[in-house]
Amino acid sequence: MRVFVNEQPIDVPRGASVRDAVAVADSALARLLEEAHAYVTDAMGRTLDAADAVGEAGAVLRVVVSARRETAPRLTRDALRRWPKAELHVHLDGALRPATMLELGRDAGIRLPADTPEALAKAMLVRDARNLEEYLQIYDVTLSVLQSAAALERVAYEFVLDVAAENVRYVEVRYSPLLHRPALTLSQAIEAPLAGIRRGAAETGIKVGLIVCAIRTRPPAESLELAHAAADYLASGVLGFDLAGAERGHPAAEHRAAFEYAAAHGMACTCHAGEGDGPHSIHQALHEVGAQRIGHGTRLGEDPGLLEEVIARRIPLEMCLSSNVHTHAVASVAEHPFKRYLQQGVVVTLNTDGRLTDGITLTDEYFLAHTALGLSPAELARVVLNTCESAFLPEFEKVALVSRVQSELEALR
Numbered sequence: 001m002r003v004f005v006n007e008q009p010i011d012v013p014r015g016a017s018v019r020d021a022v023a024v025a026d027s028a029l030a031r032l033l034e035e036a037h038a039y040v041t042d043a044m045g046r047t048l049d050a051a052d053a054v055g056e057a058g059a060v061l062r063v064v065v066s067a068r069r070e071t072a073p074r075l076t077r078d079a080l081r082r083w084p085k086a087e088l089h090v091h092l093d094g095a096l097r098p099a100t101m102l103e104l105g106r107d108a109g110i111r112l113p114a115d116t117p118e119a120l121a122k123a124m125l126v127r128d129a130r131n132l133e134e135y136l137q138i139y140d141v142t143l144s145v146l147q148s149a150a151a152l153e154r155v156a157y158e159f160v161l162d163v164a165a166e167n168v169r170y171v172e173v174r175y176s177p178l179l180h181r182p183a184l185t186l187s188q189a190i191e192a193p194l195a196g197i198r199r200g201a202a203e204t205g206i207k208v209g210l211i212v213c214a215i216r217t218r219p220p221a222e223s224l225e226l227a228h229a230a231a232d233y234l235a236s237g238v239l240g241f242d243l244a245g246a247e248r249g250h251p252a253a254e255h256r257a258a259f260e261y262a263a264a265h266g267m268a269c270t271c272h273a274g275e276g277d278g279p280h281s282i283h284q285a286l287h288e289v290g291a292q293r294i295g296h297g298t299r300l301g302e303d304p305g306l307l308e309e310v311i312a313r314r315i316p317l318e319m320c321l322s323s324n325v326h327t328h329a330v331a332s333v334a335e336h337p338f339k340r341y342l343q344q345g346v347v348v349t350l351n352t353d354g355r356l357t358d359g360i361t362l363t364d365e366y367f368l369a370h371t372a373l374g375l376s377p378a379e380l381a382r383v384v385l386n387t388c389e390s391a392f393l394p395e396f397e398k399v400a401l402v403s404r405v406q407s408e409l410e411a412l413r
């Protein structure tokens, strides 16, 4: 079958690997790939493993020669899948299984943009949004099939199985109960995913916490209402309070009362900021609503004083590489400040944001940080531990998580 390597058409047998295709196209490039001085991406810019199958006829491969050879990739995607990992920033309503979405759509009589899991997965990928606001529109589709307690329970359960399968030991998953009204009350919309999480956690043995999100574009009174409702579930798995949604023109400070209530009632607070707007938004998250972590914080570096403060106060950033490319928070992965912040001493953590809507797993994001940004195995391990250390867990549980993951990492490396 015919595929393309750096725009050159070549013929390979069905089932050929990326390595085979590059070897047919150019033996010098193949050598660089074997010596880990080059890596390969698909048409969407997603990094591929040399051993991955080329895929269908017409597949497009790009071989990228690493600019800095000392940081060339050495870990495979498979090795990173085996690493113990943690995740703090992932949206439940952006992480559904396509096959489940189709079933839920059928049950609820909702027409989805495609009718096979493969086509739906493609349709749900947001790669060409001009900004955060446009990217968020795809959530209308996932939310349309999540307007029942049974649906929320199921996707939360499946989510836990999916992350456990790639060796995530601890995850905090978020969503907004406000977006399931009027079908459900806030209490029902919180109890349903908690039940799914309990079922998944019991089966897999991983630890899972829930973060509820207020929405920037909705009335502040609703945010406060959500904080009130969520406070009843502290003992059952709700760990944190967040503010999500279109960032520009919708300042966090408007939702201050909700954050104050959440904090006063034992919830940890995080806030999306510096993703769809500039560093002043991060400033507001830290100083006006008391966020203990920042969701993304991509544009932090534009304010050197604030960057210094974030380093000094060890405020964790919940960073997401692919998602930032898809929302145009950064122009490309290569331009993402993740590695720079890590080396400057910021407590950076690595997360998916939307497994379905960004078409990735956490393993993919670690592999991307390794191949496209050149993070060394030691730096990647630092990021895993940063993530564990930034968990919204009581101190003794955090210490146990960190030491377990650390010894697992040492045994693997």
Ligand SMILES: [Zn+2]
Pocket: 089, 091, 244, 272, 295, 353
């Ligand atoms: Zn997010």
